[in-house]
Amino acid sequence: DKKLVVITGTSSGLGLATTKALLRTEKYHVVGAVRNLDKMRVVAEEEGFNMEHFTPMHLELASFASVHKFVEELEQFRGDRPIDRLACNAAVYQPTLNYPKWTEDGHEQQHQINYFSHFLLTSKIMPMMQGSDDARICMLGSVTGNDNTVGGGGVYPIADLKELDGLELGCKKPIAMMDGYNFNGAKAYKDTKLACMMTCNMLHERFHRSTGIAFSSVYPGCIAETPLFREKRPWFRQLFPIFMKYVTGGFVGEEEAGQRLFQVLHDPRCRKSGVYWGWNGGPREGREDSLEKGGQISGAGGAGGGWDSIFENDQSDK
Ligand code: NDP
Numbered sequence: 001d002k003k004l005v006v007i008t009g010t011s012s013g014l015g016l017a018t019t020k021a022l023l024r025t026e027k028y029h030v031v032g033a034v035r036n037l038d039k040m041r042v043v044a045e046e047e048g049f050n051m052e053h054f055t056p057m058h059l060e061l062a063s064f065a066s067v068h069k070f071v072e073e074l075e076q077f078r079g080d081r082p083i084d085r086l087a088c089n090a091a092v093y094q095p096t097l098n099y100p101k102w103t104e105d106g107h108e109q110q111h112q113i114n115y116f117s118h119f120l121l122t123s124k125i126m127p128m129m130q131g132s133d134d135a136r137i138c139m140l141g142s143v144t145g146n147d148n149t150v151g152g153g154g155v156y157p158i159a160d161l162k163e164l165d166g167l168e169l170g171c172k173k174p175i176a177m178m179d180g181y182n183f184n185g186a187k188a189y190k191d192t193k194l195a196c197m198m199t200c201n202m203l204h205e206r207f208h209r210s211t212g213i214a215f216s217s218v219y220p221g222c223i224a225e226t227p228l229f230r231e232k233r234p235w236f237r238q239l240f241p242i243f244m245k246y247v248t249g250g251f252v253g254e255e256e257a258g259q260r261l262f263q264v265l266h267d268p269r270c271r272k273s274g275v276y277w278g279w280n281g282g283p284r285e286g287r288e289d290s291l292e293k294g295g296q297i298s299g300a301g302g303a304g305g306g307w308d309s310i311f312e313n314d315q316s317d318k
Contacts, residue, residue, distance in 0.1 A: 002026075003134070004083050005265065006074065006125065008033040008059060008118070009090025011040045013226035014140070016047070017258020018087065022265065023053055031077070033059035033070060033090070061090055061117040062103040071124040082131035085265050088118040088139040088196065093228050095186035100176035108176040108183065114192035116171075119199060129213055134271060138264050141197035141217040141276060142190070159190035161198075197276060204274035214273035220260050221252035221279055252279075 005022060009015040010032030022028045032054060034040045040056040057073055060066035074083075091114040094101070100108040107116055122137060129135035161167070166180030176183040178191055197217040204215040252260075264270045264277050 002029040002053065003085065003132075004029050004031070004078060004081055005085040005087070006031045006033060006083055007085075007087040007089055008061065008121070010034055010056075011036060011043050013228060013254060014220055014223060014257050014261060015087070015089040016043065017254045018089070018261040018265070019049075019054070019258075020047060021258050021262035023049060025266065026053070027266075028053065028085075030054050031074065032056045035060045035062075035090075059090075059121075061113040062105075062109060064105050064112075064117065064120060067117050067120050067124070071121070074125075075128070078128065082135070083125055083128045084132045084135055086122065086125050086129075086137045087261065087265060088122065088137075089261070090114075090118075091140065091189075091192070091228065093189050095189060097183075097185040100173075100183045100185075100188075102173050106172040108171070108188060110185070110188045110192050111171060111176070111178070114189070115195045115199075118196065122199075122203070126207070126211065126213060129211070135211070135213040136265060136271065137200075137203070137213055137215050138261070139196040139200050139217045140193070140261075141200075141219050142193040143219050143278070157184055157187040157190065159187065159194040161191055161194060200276075201274060208273040214271050216264060216270070216273065216275045216277055218261060218264050218277040219279070220257040223252055223254055223257045226254060 005028045007015050007019060007030060010019045010030070011034045015032070019030050019032060022030055030053065032040055032044075034056055035058070037056055037058055044051065044054060044056065055077065057070060057077070058066070059070040092110055094110055103109055103112045105112060118139065122139075126137070129137075160179060162179035162181075164178055166175045167178040169175055169180065171178055177188060178195065200215045200217040203213075207213060208215060260277075260279065270277065
């Protein structure tokens with residue numbers, strides 16, 4: 001009856017806001033894959049989650065062993081029900097590190113948490129989607145991973161995987177970067193986001209027709225308030241949201257960003273595969289636009305979705 005959704009990183013930010021929107025519809029059962037179950041339980045209680053429709057499950061993305069364990073637990077939990085949605089949302093952002101931090105598997109942390117583990121998770125969950133009549137896999141990208149945009153191309157460093165020499169060599173200690181060049185924390189984050197977007201395009205090309213799964217990536221807007229920026233310096237954390245709001249117009253609140261990812265998972269129009277979903281221009285413009293046209297997404301949630309400003313950015317040439 002209820003569609004089964006797996007989201008990584010539901011204990012804060014976008015993952016949490018998206019989960020709230022999904023639960024409001026009463027059409028989904030959400031498995032929240034989190035590294036800290038205690039935190040998740042507290043957050044779920046604060047938010048008043050209906051625990052009949054929400055199952056927290058442990059997943060530490062900095063460990064492949066943990067991914068395998070999570071997959072086993074998920075298999076048991078789902079029984080013979082298919083998984084209908086997977087949102088690869090969890091991430092860390094470590095732009096100010098001067099040296100790479102390594103995971104237990106010997107990969108640079110941002111690479112394993114944001115990308116490698118989600119790649120593994122996706123490959124394990126795809127077969128569990130068999131039998132779903134509306135299976136979707138969505139990865140969180142970013143304009144910072146797209147050098148066509150001001151946010152991605154105008155701000156140093158630029159995401160660039162070059163010839164993937166580092167990845168070919170295993171991207172393991174002491175090789176921190178997929179391009180094989182020296183570690184740069186900000187670039188590492190952008191590279192992982194670019195890799196997620198490219199992976200979705202590739203999965204679409206190779207597996208959409210044979211599996212029916214819709215693969216997409218999404219840029220939710222700049223959610224300058226989330227803890228993602230926790231590793232930035234305090235002055236930055238204070239000024240960044242203000243800067244984004246008043247100067248660039250690229251700021252979205254957590255609720256609205258959650259509404260966007262919710263749409264990509266929920267809206268029938270987002271069953272399309274091979275798409276990079278984004279919101280064109282400043283969300284202020286988008287929001288006014290959508291309000292003028294009465295543009296609310298139908299169904300539950302409805303926190304001013306801004307659907308009208310959604311655009312498809314077909315990246316197939318990338
Ligand atoms: P948050 O930091 O609020 O949320 C990240 C989530 O990932 C948290 O729930 C966190 O868990 C979880 N997480 C971090 N490390 C691990 C790990 N090792 N294992 C398991 N889970 C982990 O960030 P946002 O909500 O802002 O970001 C969500 C997604 O949106 C990311 O993919 C990000 O790249 C993307 N994005 C964000 C933008 C923004 O402006 N914020 C812009 C563009 C894209 P915990 O609660 O325990 O910390």
